Amino acid sequence: xxxxxxKTSRKLFFREAITRALTEEMANNPKVILLGQxxxxxxxxxxxxxxxxxxxxxxxxxxxxxxxxxxxxxxxGAAAAGLHPLVxxxxxxxxxxxxxxxxxxxxxxxxxxxxxxxVPLVVKTTAGAKGQGVxxxxxxEAWLMAVPGLKVVAPSTAADAYGLMKAALRDPGPxxxxxxxxxxxxxxxxxxxxxxxxxxxxxxxxxxxDVTIVAHSWMVRIALEAAERLQTEGIxxxxxxxxxxxxxDMATITQxxxxxGAMVTVEEGQLTCGVxxxxxxxxxxxxxxxxxxxxxxxxxxxxxxxxxxxxxxxxADRVIGAIRKLLGSNSA
Amino acid sequence: xxxxxxxxxxxxxxxxxxxxxxxxxxxxLFAAGELVVELETHKALVEVRxxxxxxxxxxxxxxxxxxxxxSALAILSDEPSEPLPESAGDLAAMAVEFExx
Amino acid sequence: xxxxxxxxxxxxxAMMLIRAFEKALVSRADHxxxxxxxxxxxxxxxxxxxxxxxxxxxxxxxSIGPALARGITADQVMAELLGKATGPNRGKGGRGHIAQPDxxxxxxxxxxxxxxxxxxxxxxxxxxxxxxxxxxxxxxxGACGSGALHETLNIAAIWQLPLVLxxxxxxxxxxxxxxxxxxxxxxxxxxxxxxxxxxxVDGMDVVAVRDAAREFIEAARRGKGPAMLxxxxxxxxxxxxxxxxxxxxxxxxxxxxxxxxxxxxxxLSPAIRAALQAEVDAEVAAxxxxxxxxxxxxxxxxxxxxx
Numbered sequence: 001x002x003x004x005x006x007k008t009s010r011k012l013f014f015r016e017a018i019t020r021a022l023t024e025e026m027a028n029n030p031k032v033i034l035l036g037q038x039x040x041x042x043x044x045x046x047x048x049x050x051x052x053x054x055x056x057x058x059x060x061x062x063x064x065x066x067x068x069x070x071x072x073x074x075x076x077g078a079a080a081a082g083l084h085p086l087v088x089x090x091x092x093x094x095x096x097x098x099x100x101x102x103x104x105x106x107x108x109x110x111x112x113x114x115x116x117x118x119v120p121l122v123v124k125t126t127a128g129a130k131g132q133g134v135x136x137x138x139x140x141e142a143w144l145m146a147v148p149g150l151k152v153v154a155p156s157t158a159a160d161a162y163g164l165m166k167a168a169l170r171d172p173g174p175x176x177x178x179x180x181x182x183x184x185x186x187x188x189x190x191x192x193x194x195x196x197x198x199x200x201x202x203x204x205x206x207x208x209x210d211v212t213i214v215a216h217s218w219m220v221r222i223a224l225e226a227a228e229r230l231q232t233e234g235i236x237x238x239x240x241x242x243x244x245x246x247x248x249d250m251a252t253i254t255q256x257x258x259x260x261g262a263m264v265t266v267e268e269g270q271l272t273c274g275v276x277x278x279x280x281x282x283x284x285x286x287x288x289x290x291x292x293x294x295x296x297x298x299x300x301x302x303x304x305x306x307x308x309x310x311x312x313x314x315x316a317d318r319v320i321g322a323i324r325k326l327l328g329s330n331s332a
Numbered sequence: 333x334x335x336x337x338x339x340x341x342x343x344x345x346x347x348x349x350x351x352x353x354x355x356x357x358x359x360x361l362f363a364a365g366e367l368v369v370e371l372e373t374h375k376a377l378v379e380v381r382x383x384x385x386x387x388x389x390x391x392x393x394x395x396x397x398x399x400x401x402x403s404a405l406a407i408l409s410d411e412p413s414e415p416l417p418e419s420a421g422d423l424a425a426m427a428v429e430f431e432x433x
Numbered sequence: 434x435x436x437x438x439x440x441x442x443x444x445x446x447a448m449m450l451i452r453a454f455e456k457a458l459v460s461r462a463d464h465x466x467x468x469x470x471x472x473x474x475x476x477x478x479x480x481x482x483x484x485x486x487x488x489x490x491x492x493x494x495x496s497i498g499p500a501l502a503r504g505i506t507a508d509q510v511m512a513e514l515l516g517k518a519t520g521p522n523r524g525k526g527g528r529g530h531i532a533q534p535d536x537x538x539x540x541x542x543x544x545x546x547x548x549x550x551x552x553x554x555x556x557x558x559x560x561x562x563x564x565x566x567x568x569x570x571x572x573x574x575g576a577c578g579s580g581a582l583h584e585t586l587n588i589a590a591i592w593q594l595p596l597v598l599x600x601x602x603x604x605x606x607x608x609x610x611x612x613x614x615x616x617x618x619x620x621x622x623x624x625x626x627x628x629x630x631x632x633x634v635d636g637m638d639v640v641a642v643r644d645a646a647r648e649f650i651e652a653a654r655r656g657k658g659p660a661m662l663x664x665x666x667x668x669x670x671x672x673x674x675x676x677x678x679x680x681x682x683x684x685x686x687x688x689x690x691x692x693x694x695x696x697x698x699x700x701l702s703p704a705i706r707a708a709l710q711a712e713v714d715a716e717v718a719a720x721x722x723x724x725x726x727x728x729x730x731x732x733x734x735x736x737x738x739x740x
Contacts, residue, residue, distance in 0.1 A: 011398055013350075013372075013374045014374065015374060015375075033561060046374075046375065047374075047375055059561055060561070062592075064588065065584075065587060065588065065591070067584040067587065067588065069550060069580060069581055069584055070550045070553065070581065070584035070585055070587075070588050072550070073549070073550020073551055073553065073554060073581065073584075073585075074550055074553050074554040074557055074588065075554060076550070076551055076554055077550065077551035077552060077553060077554015077555045077556075077557065077558070078554040078555070078557045078558040078561070079554070080539070080551065080554065080555065081489075081539075081554065081555040081558035081559070082558055082562075083557075083558045083561060083562070085554075100544060100547060100581075101547070101550055101551060104542075104544050104547060105542060105544075105547065105551055110738045110739070111525060111737075111738045111739050112522060112525055112526045112530045112532075113521075113522050113525075113526060113530070113532045113534075113540060114520075114521070114522040114523030114524075114525050114526065114738065115523075115737075115738045116521070116522070116532055116533070116534055116535075117532065117534060117539075117540070148739050148740075149739050149740060151740070184374050184375065185345040185346065185347070185374050185375075186374075187347075187348060187374075187398070247740075
């Protein structure tokens with residue numbers, strides 16, 4: 001007989017972690033409905049909606065026309081009227097078409113009505129480059145972070161996809177939930193027990209004393225790869241997975257950098273007014289002497305040409321280069 | 333001759349798969365072109381068919397379990413009673429046909 | 434005294450209240466500009482007369498008439514527009530954003546065309562939960578050039594939402610004449626390609642507006658799906674109290690001659706009319722006094738109800 005302890009987790013495809021969160025929340029709360037393109041019988045572009053229309057019916061799983069402004073607007077209106085909708089915008093680039101209802105209505109409704117209306121809405125979308133070119137690759141999380149009233153989350157693991165999606169579907173909202181396209185090819189252990197990842201809490205993925213790497217979504221995996229390689233040179237890295245971009249968990253970041261003295265932010269989006277820029281400035285308000293560097297995409301569109309795509313977005317080599325330069329320039 | 337049935341490697345983006353269903357139990361003789369096993373990737377079902385006739389001898393990755401690309405899923409042989417090796421490590425990979433749906 | 438049961442009494446008083454309210458409001462310059470709807474009272478009042486207690490109205494930023502017609506009290510509208518904490522939005526919404534969903538005014542929204550998809554979402558919630566209400570969205574002719582209207586008409590049609598879209602075509606989008614900005618001969622024709630019923634009525638005739646709106650609202654209530662109503666109206670004043678008017682004195686005089694209040698009150702005895710006027714004037718004066726005496730929002734409100 002095996003004496004192995006009972007399993008507390010199960011390996012799932014990344015998309016299955018999302019499907020599980022949606023299934024549980026839809027079963028728990030009849031107010032949760034889904035709107036999106038190709039989410040019914042087709043099951044979603046990443047198969048994350050497979051089976052939901054069979055289980056919950058076409059009243060709660062609504063295939064929409066290609067009309068992002070109306071999709072987001074309908075989700076916002078339905079949320080304002082008491083439902084808890086999730087609107088799937090296949091690519092974040094197309095969320096730009098739905099920014100009016102999201103930014104001008106959803107993010108302001110509670111404030112402008114003096115608390116009479118809340119908008120418990122989740123917009124689920126994907127970011128990042130995976131060979132699809134200039135208008136299917138962008139990372140505009142930082143734009144959304146600048147909107148008071150919006151929450152923005154982005155998991156890097158299947159377990160966090162599950163836990164953050166559940167949190168988003170219980171949040172008074174509105175919440176933008178962002179998956180990186182490359183994450184869908186990954187698998188991960190997901191707790192068997194129902195688990196919520198609170199919005200606003202970063203996770204420390206690796207510890208080291210020399211530098212703190214701060215990243216989110218797919219870039220956490222790039223950061224971990226860089227950290228692994230730097231370990232062989234004797235450079236130890238704290239790797240912080242933000243998980244939540246708005247609100248930011250500055251306490252976890254500050255605590256880490258207070259110990260390491262140096263921080264490199266890594267993002268696939270733009271550096272100008274980017275996630276790292278914001279974190280760097282907020283950090284400096286607490287730690288005046290921290291050494292800081294940022295790694296992000298080149299200031300250019302992301303081509304579908306694989307060579308140009310790879311040239312544009314950060315990889316472990318660029319992260320390692322930035323860390324060596326940052327540590328070298330001050331220890332020399 | 334004894335063969336290992338391995339996870340086909342030429343599937344875009346896939347590092348590991350999950351076994352969905354075996355279409356025969358040990359002892360079953362698969363004809364050339366017969367469906368042996370269905371695998372799940374993150375976005376597709378992969379039907380693996382025998383490249384030539386062979387007897388399924390031992391399932392190494394049961395339904396619901398995971399296996400990495402290139403690793404062995406099962407052992408097959410030309411004859412039903414050929415003695416099996418200790419491990420599948422050194423076996424030639426069985427030629428397969430596969431279809432991604 | 435006028436007979437409160439008379440068919441014209443209620444809409445007449447409601448229109449006179451809007452007119453008196455705006456007249457009193459513009460006497461005050463300390464609150465910034467306002468978006469007036471004088472001249473367009475019949476649209477708001479006729480529409481609201483056709484709505485029931487379970488229904489929700491969403492409007493454009495030109496919302497004083499719709500808010501009062503739907504039943505937010507003059508006291509509350511005045512407080513909100515003057516930025517006082519006693520307004521339904523606690524003074525945080527103000528012009529263009531007044532809302533009181535619990536009485537059926539889901540709210541104004543000051544993005545042209547911005548409330549259309551929201552209204553469809555409210556209608557979707559009603560349909561999903563099988564609530565009895567119908568959603569009415571009131572917007573200006575300016576919104577008819579926006580993509581949001583076409584996306585909304587399409588989805589409302591395929592999902593058969595309980596939604597009535599009402600265009601208050603007051604002929605001008607700030608200064609841009611409707612004829613120079615919008616191709617369709619009748620704006621209600623925009624419903625045709627989506628297979629939806631549409632109608633255009635004289636928006637200066639409160640009874641015509643009410644009857645047409647009632648037909649569409651009751652059809653939507655019976656599950657017959659959405660419709661689009663265009664009400665041809667006239668704006669008496671410029672786009673806002675801070676905007677110059679581009680129309681000539683002669684044009685304006687012609688427009689004022691079509692006053693919906695005078696039209697409905699035609700034949701009413703001067704004594705009854707005067708009594709009604711005194712009543713609404715007193716209501717507005719009291720609202721102004723109460724708003725003046727009401728507290729400003731605490732400055733902590735600048736950061737409250739954000740997240």
